[in-house]
Amino acid sequence: xxxxxxxxxxxxxxxxxxxxxxxxxxxxxxxxxxxxxxxxxxxxxxxxxxxxxxxxxxxxxxxxxxxxxxxxxxxxxxxxxxxxxxxxxxxxxxxxxxxxxxxxxxxxxxxxxxxxxxxxxxxxxxxxxxxxxxxxxxxxxxxxxxxxxxxxxxxxxxxxxxxxxxxxxxxxxxxxxxxxxxxxxxxxxxxxxxxxxxxxxxxxxxxxxxxxxxxxxxxxxxxxxxxxxxxxxxxxxxxxxxxxxxxxxxxxx
Ligand SMILES: O=C(O)CCC(=O)C(=O)O
Ligand SMILES: [Fe+2]
Numbered sequence: 001x002x003x004x005x006x007x008x009x010x011x012x013x014x015x016x017x018x019x020x021x022x023x024x025x026x027x028x029x030x031x032x033x034x035x036x037x038x039x040x041x042x043x044x045x046x047x048x049x050x051x052x053x054x055x056x057x058x059x060x061x062x063x064x065x066x067x068x069x070x071x072x073x074x075x076x077x078x079x080x081x082x083x084x085x086x087x088x089x090x091x092x093x094x095x096x097x098x099x100x101x102x103x104x105x106x107x108x109x110x111x112x113x114x115x116x117x118x119x120x121x122x123x124x125x126x127x128x129x130x131x132x133x134x135x136x137x138x139x140x141x142x143x144x145x146x147x148x149x150x151x152x153x154x155x156x157x158x159x160x161x162x163x164x165x166x167x168x169x170x171x172x173x174x175x176x177x178x179x180x181x182x183x184x185x186x187x188x189x190x191x192x193x194x195x196x197x198x199x200x201x202x203x204x205x206x207x208x209x210x211x212x213x214x215x216x217x218x219x220x221x222x223x224x225x226x227x228x229x230x231x232x233x234x235x236x237x238x239x240x241x242x243x244x245x246x247x248x249x250x251x252x253x
Pocket of ligand 1: 110119124131144146174184189190191192201203
């Protein structure tokens with residue numbers, strides 16, 4: 001794994017996020033060493049599953065995506081739990097990471113196509129995501145993730161007003177062969193519109209093992225994507241067995 005770039009929250013947004021942040025990382029970009037054949041299998045299977053389960057209608061953030069892919073595609077399950085990967089990403093993040101425990105939000109595949117806004121400006125629920133482009137075509141070669149160069153709450157207000165000029169967005173290139181680790185919960189971000197191309201991206205969620213409460217996936221937020229029977233029990237289990245005990249250990253006395 002060759003690191004191409006690592007930027008901190010202060011460098012990108014002007015602030016360190018205080019006690020909200022899980023580490024000082026804004027994003028890191030690196031040449032990944034995932035096996036090409038495995039990633040091709042993930043791409044093929046993701047396309048098949050999407051074709052079988054194609055839905056229409058309004059989606060959260062306008063995103064065309066698959067969820068809980070680690071249970072649908074064994075290669076993704078293996079990547080999610082790979083010890084060496086977690087160690088390398090933890091080093092890049094500056095904090096020990098764990099795979100995101102709520103199955104519907106642990107891994108996904110996003111599909112972007114020409115002329116269609118890929119994903120509305122947002123902050124992520126999980127503290128970190130690893131974005132691994134599986135396929136890109138067209139002039140922009142996959143385009144970029146666009147990160148607001150200021151506090152995320154300010155960016156959200158400006159985005160709602162349609163006032164996010166390109167000059168205030170940091171472009172993080174998304175190229176096949178490289179990957180991006182993003183503290184997306186602390187950054188207002190979106191993706192560049194592709195004029196003539198597609199991108200398919202594997203999204204792997206992570207969070208801090210020591211501070212699992214640094215997680216903005218409320219049950220209400222999860223239910224914008226998931227059915228209660230698919231997510232409520234896992235969310236409650238995580239809050240009771242991980243988030244609350246970890247927070248209790250931090251309480252004075
Ligand atoms: O693919 C990208 O450029 C961004 C994806 C993203 O922000 C997400 O899936 O939460
Ligand atoms: Fe995101």
